[in-house]
Amino acid sequence: MSSAERTFPNEKRILTSAEHNRRNARRRRLTFLVLVLPALVWFLTFMLWPLVNMFYISTNQWDGLNLPKKFVFLNNFIRIFHDPKMAIALHNTGIYLLVGILGIVPFAFMLGFFLSLRRPGYRILRTIFFSPAMLSAAALAMIFLGVYRPDGMLNAFLKAVGLTAITRIWLGNQATALGSLIAIDIWGGIGFNSVLFFAALASLPEELYEAAMLDGAGYWTIMWRIAFPLMIDFIGIVTVLQFLSILSGAAYMILLTQGGPGTSTFTLGYYLYDQAFLSHRLGYSQAIGVVVFFAGIVGILLIRRITSRFSN
Amino acid sequence: MQTRVLRVARRIKKGADLFVIGGYFFSTIYAALIIVPLYFVIVSAFKNNNQIILTPLALPTTLNFSKFFQAESNVHLLRAGLVSAGITTGAELLTLLLAFPAAYAVARIQTRLSTLVESVFSLGFLIPGLAILMPIYEMTAKAGLLYHPIALVILYPAFNLPLAMILLSGFMRKLPRELEESAMMDGGNILQIIFYIFVPICLPGIITVLVLNFINIWNEYLFALILMDSNNRTIQLALALLRANQRAVDFGLIAAGVLISMIPVYIVFILFQDRIMSGMLAGAVKE
Numbered sequence: 147m148s149s150a151e152r153t154f155p156n157e158k159r160i161l162t163s164a165e166h167n168r169r170n171a172r173r174r175r176l177t178f179l180v181l182v183l184p185a186l187v188w189f190l191t192f193m194l195w196p197l198v199n200m201f202y203i204s205t206n207q208w209d210g211l212n213l214p215k216k217f218v219f220l221n222n223f224i225r226i227f228h229d230p231k232m233a234i235a236l237h238n239t240g241i242y243l244l245v246g247i248l249g250i251v252p253f254a255f256m257l258g259f260f261l262s263l264r265r266p267g268y269r270i271l272r273t274i275f276f277s278p279a280m281l282s283a284a285a286l287a288m289i290f291l292g293v294y295r296p297d298g299m300l301n302a303f304l305k306a307v308g309l310t311a312i313t314r315i316w317l318g319n320q321a322t323a324l325g326s327l328i329a330i331d332i333w334g335g336i337g338f339n340s341v342l343f344f345a346a347l348a349s350l351p352e353e354l355y356e357a358a359m360l361d362g363a364g365y366w367t368i369m370w371r372i373a374f375p376l377m378i379d380f381i382g383i384v385t386v387l388q389f390l391s392i393l394s395g396a397a398y399m400i401l402l403t404q405g406g407p408g409t410s411t412f413t414l415g416y417y418l419y420d421q422a423f424l425s426h427r428l429g430y431s432q433a434i435g436v437v438v439f440f441a442g443i444v445g446i447l448l449i450r451r452i453t454s455r456f457s458n
Numbered sequence: 459m460q461t462r463v464l465r466v467a468r469r470i471k472k473g474a475d476l477f478v479i480g481g482y483f484f485s486t487i488y489a490a491l492i493i494v495p496l497y498f499v500i501v502s503a504f505k506n507n508n509q510i511i512l513t514p515l516a517l518p519t520t521l522n523f524s525k526f527f528q529a530e531s532n533v534h535l536l537r538a539g540l541v542s543a544g545i546t547t548g549a550e551l552l553t554l555l556l557a558f559p560a561a562y563a564v565a566r567i568q569t570r571l572s573t574l575v576e577s578v579f580s581l582g583f584l585i586p587g588l589a590i591l592m593p594i595y596e597m598t599a600k601a602g603l604l605y606h607p608i609a610l611v612i613l614y615p616a617f618n619l620p621l622a623m624i625l626l627s628g629f630m631r632k633l634p635r636e637l638e639e640s641a642m643m644d645g646g647n648i649l650q651i652i653f654y655i656f657v658p659i660c661l662p663g664i665i666t667v668l669v670l671n672f673i674n675i676w677n678e679y680l681f682a683l684i685l686m687d688s689n690n691r692t693i694q695l696a697l698a699l700l701r702a703n704q705r706a707v708d709f710g711l712i713a714a715g716v717l718i719s720m721i722p723v724y725i726v727f728i729l730f731q732d733r734i735m736s737g738m739l740a741g742a743v744k745e
Contacts, residue, residue, distance in 0.1 A: 291701065
């Protein structure tokens with residue numbers, strides 16, 4: 147150490163430059179904080195703090211905004227375990243997730259792959275596929291109200307092609323209501339995600355396909371043997387986003403079915419909404435929120451695990 | 459040798475053809491499945507209810523605008539549109555004001571804190587909106603802002619900050635280092651650098667953020683439903699109300715409302731299609 151010092155004759159200048167650096171670093175950090183703080187405070191106040199509050203409220207019995215909270219610790223969660231409505235909600239949400247994801251992701255991937263071949267007309271197809279993503283939940287609900295109602299578009303179509311036997315009140319029938327709502331998600335979801343896949347596939351080098359084609363592989367083989375393994379992480383991302391949006395979705399149930407008929411469209415998201423804003427059991431609603439939050443995390447881990455198995 | 463090349467070439471063509479034909483086949487079916495309901499809504503807005511039921515897919519014989527006037531008088535669509543436009547404008551400005559300096563800091567100032575800040579914002583994708591709706595409702599009530607549009611102007615930027623940060627900081631990272639260095643030499647301070655150098659250069663990124671935020675905010679339903687009342691209905695609330703007001707569903711009326719509510723978003727979509735797609739992709743990848 148001392149020999150090193152001796153090799154630098156002007157050690158005083160080195161010291162000041164180190165000091166200078168340190169002061170610079172401090173000033174940099176200060177500037178950083180000043181610039182980041184407003185956004186960070188905003189985000190913490192209106193996103194993370196409500197999340198923390200959700201956990202807190204879930205430990206209370208609270209029957210109205212103007213009524214006092216009563217701390218009941220884990221009582222709400224114990225109730226959840228014995229709540230038959232919770233079992234129904236979990237069951238319906240499970241079906242919604244399974245059918246929704248399997249109905250969207252594979253088809254979106256295949257259509258996205260087809261788009262990425264950039265055959266004539268792919269631009270107009272891309273625009274059409276993406277256009278449902280521009281519709282709000284309320285607009286979608288209203289459009290499909292017109293499709294599903296007793297004298298709506300779907301039944302008119304079925305009658306016109308001679309399938310009068312399967313016409314029904316799609317949203318008013320216990321057997322078809324949940325499926326009809328899932329179909330709205332699938333209807334728009336395939337298109338939106340196919341365009342995401344298209345954009346992600348466009349970043350792959352073309353030589354990858356060419357080499358395989360010279361070996362005599364067709365597009366079908368290339369899609370599953372080359373594009374699929376390379377896209378597996380992205381497929382995971384798309385699946386996670388779809389999972390989260392279905393898991394905490396309530397808009398179609400609020401707008402179209404109110405969880406019915408019977409309990410056929412009674413999902414986790416709708417139960418949360420119902421408890422918070424219709425039944426005024428605020429504490430219990432937030433306990434359901436905690437379940438939704440952790441179900442989301444478990445779902446993400448599960449999907450990651452599945453996709454990582456595929457990529458090995 | 460030549461025959462082998464030919465054989466391979468033919469095989470490529472044959473395999474490709476079958477796949478491509480299938481691709482067109484399914485794409486066309488799916489495109490039709492998307493277009494038909496949208497077409498159905500558009501034509502329904504100009505028909506009377508008998509025509510909607512009897513000839514759902516026929517073009518309207520006359521352009522009948524009465525459903526639009528009826529929708530306006532029933533739920534005051536125009537007023538709701540203005541409320542939505544006001545909320546959207548305020549929330550857009552606030553989002554940019556908050557996100558731009560923060561994105562600059564994260565992208566251009568080297569400190570270990572940036573990864574921490576970025577991971578805090580990326581938590582936003584994990585938080586289900588529905589779950590925090592109740593705590594936010596309580597918070598809004600305590601602040602005395604319940605049923606006031608200002609509440610949504612304040613809240614929407616928080617929901618849109620993570621995506622805005624990702625897009626803007628991603629854009630800024632691609633810019634050369636020399637940008638600030640030369641400005642620093644000229645004695646510019648950090649705010650001057652941000653406003654006079656980075657804002658103009660980042661205009662494409664800013665437009666992408668504005669467009670994506672516009673779609674999200676204009677289309678938002680759940681928070682508006684809980685936090686607004688009949689005096690401050692957003693366009694989405696008015697739209698949903700077109701159904702609630704009727705004992706029997708008047709689909710022509712609803713279709714007129716749907717059409718009005720989606721026109722602004724579709725104009726933006728037509729103008730900025732590529733930005734919207736690439737922006738949403740970037741948001742998904744960085745999740």
